[in-house]
Amino acid sequence: MDWVEVLSPVFEELIENFPVGVLIVTLEGDILKANRIVLEFTGYTEEEIKGLNVTKLYKNPADRELFLRGLLEKGMVRDFEAEFLSKDGRPFWALLDSRLVSVGDKRLIITVARDITQQKKAEEKLRRILEDLPVGVLITAKDGKVLYANPFLAELLGGDIKRLENLRVTQLYGSKKDRKRFTKELLEKGEVRNFELRLKDEGERWVSVNATLEKIGDEELIITTVEDITQRKLFQKELLRLVEERTRELAESESRYRQMVENPLVGVYLADERGVFLFINRRLSEMSGYEPEEVIGKKTMLEVIAPEYREWLARRLMERKAGRLGPDVVEAELLKKDGTRFWALTAAAEYRDAEGNIKGYLGVVVDITEKKVAERRVLELLEDLRSFSHSISHDLKAPLRALQSYAEAVLEDYGEDLPEGALELVQRISGTAQKMAKLIEDILTYTRITGSKPELKRIELKEVLSEILSYFGEEIRSSGAKVEVKEPLPPVLADETLLRLVLLNLISNALKYRHPERRPEIEVKAESNDWVTFWIKDNGIGIDGEFQERIFRMFERLHGEESYPGTGAGLAIAKRAAERMGGSIGVASEPGKGSSFWIKLRRGEGNIEGGSG
Template structure:
């Protein structure tokens, strides 16, 4: 019986031993797996310290973050990673003491790598105890937060720059409001536009800037409601300054949300557009005045057009009707002249000759007046006119005068053709050449005709070496019937240059003289050559 009990006890003892060994094996295997897992972590430096702070273990994350291999660092004190300032203040020892007293120590701060560079670290030191509650060392977990620190610093600097920029803006009132519409900051532009200092306005409801009528109608709260619903609210309207004066403002209110999408308030940007509003009002008033003036001018032009048509009609009728009685008077004077013998009455004969001369001059005046009226009255058709053919025809028409005065005419032209009314252009050039031949000095006439291109115009110049024109008379010469000399000295009606000006006007150009008395005159004129088909000048 005793042997049986002994065998049972031995068997039980052996079973307990086997279980204990199995448990110890499983614990070692678990610890090994845990060790391998810790050593393989790369994003965190995880290592053990003894009770005095010397390093016992070293994982891959610690090697990657701090730069030391396990052989280089195990056995060294963990103060190796601290800056000179931290060592001087005995920070490592203080951290261990706090970990013992509270169970753990955590902070963020600068740490030193093997190569001497620093990094921003999150550090957690935990005090470790055995089953008998005896301190056996510390675990230390370090994470490199340098990138996050740099991002935070960049963000802080960016926010600081943005805040400084906003604060210094003077043309726009920019400020923030809480979700209720109370002002929480205030920039220089807002002070300048609205008149309130930062101390006077922060904490006030933004309806302080609105006219009483808008406040009674609930306009400020309506604007915030729209901004919440649509993201922003924008309008132009009247606002009130601190001194009670009003200004025309462009206002933009924007709803602001944090990173979690929670509404935290509003931004408000105000721009003073009072000057622009005044300018728009003045522009409208100017436009109204212009419209009234335009209507009056249109009416006046209409009346002038009618009067001009009546005047031209009257000129034409008078010119035609006066020619008949002149012809009759001239015919009877000629008959009387034939009937009177030279011996009968010499004085009467002289009177009849003077009367005939006056009748001839009257006829010439009437014909020139009719010609002047027909320049603007006749149908104005344009065509491409070859310049050499035009000038040849002009020279042929004045050939007798050129030969009798022994004049020399020179032509210099860069233009092959012009665009205009052939008949009127020929009359224009011929009148100017005839003038040069008529108002000659003692020497033989020298006449130069030039023509050249100038952008969309053709410019002519007719120069002579004649008697010239006084400076005071230059503006008078284009007036109808204006004569600067007596008919006895220089015959003519005084209408030739008036016809020239009217022809140039009809061609969209300008005509003007340049002259030195006793040395000659140059008449310049331009012809507008622009058409819907482009420049017809070659």
């Protein structure tokens, strides 16, 4: 007997208009009936889905086997989650409630399906958030069984998540006393805040626990966050120890004081009012190569500083005595015992008697030789960059100009006589030479930006933009582009040449990457507070999200030379120029919907020497 003959028209209508998916299949999986909700899930028509085997809808066929096993064992399945595939291959999640029924001589499966795709996405998003949190997250049943633990907690406890899931939360406590106190507070208040305890079997590992008793459905769960406070505890312990130690030291002799200053990572010295050393610590001894007895009472501060700094230091000591100079920090070269030098960051302050007379100096010394070496290396690299630019300019541009001139001469003098293939080849040589020349010019521009020191001053953005738009006037007219400038455009603190480069490249891009099916539209506007953010928005072809960082790299191109000619250096130049002015640049874009490039610069309130590195 056909199932339609068994079901009444009223039942048929009820199934069709049910607010969730209803599916009737044979035990073998052949679909007999699917209501409109199921058709919306899957993308199939009623004719296509009828007779289709339901296994084809499962993304993982093993889920179908698991479903059937449970159905045959109990005659029903509740809350079965599985991932399915629509007709076009789009995955979606559904929650199934099914029952095995007999209709005549047939055994059928009647399933109610709910789309839980968004729920699954939310769960996955929550899972990623929980897994990325820099604190431990623990979800337990009321009896203490661990239901979920994030990776941070597993790492904190020195094990893997699987091991944690087999534990009861009470096994983590360091003592029964802690467990009882925690449980009592949770049951009485429904929450526990800043509960500090030492973990069991983890040595000196301390955590701060916050827990809440939450009722979710019919089940009570304990949601707990665990923060590692071991360092804080150790710091408190160390701080307490230091306070006690320093308190004792205050009552001890000068020898105890000296023992204290032998430990710093920086050099420490004492000198009398004439600059003669009274004390140097072990670190300063290591830096200079002198044993303490070789300098104490025998050498002055002037003798250990490089000769070219001595007059300057003597003058500063006189200014200190006169009270015209307070404590400060300076860089200077100091002499080692073997005569070699090292760079040091030094700071000194005088100490005075009750009448205000200088009795001596207390100073610290930090070895910054490595920092100075690194600075020197940066300067060398900048010089190499300038040399590279010079080499490109002289060694490559001249031959290219010659090559281009020869090609143009051949075209002019013999173009009509050349065979078609040869003519095309010469034209390609000329075109390639032009592109190469443009590429070299872009490289030179980029290196000049990197190696030069920007001159930041107040610049009227409106005036520079007007000049740039005038420069592109013919291209704007020929393309029919509509350009709208929304005022006001506040002044910015910028280097005029670099700002022109930024605007030139961004306006050029807005005109170049226009959509083939619509008239170009460009909008310029600005937002201002302490910084000025100005936007150049177009309605062009747009940029896919995954490429929006890459486009600011040197020579990154997303389109072929035939579609959109260029070297791929323009946005890299714009980015570097913005950064050299202490600003930033970025883009918000969607494919087919245009792009909005933004540049952020300081508001033009005054002039500044130099810019960002």
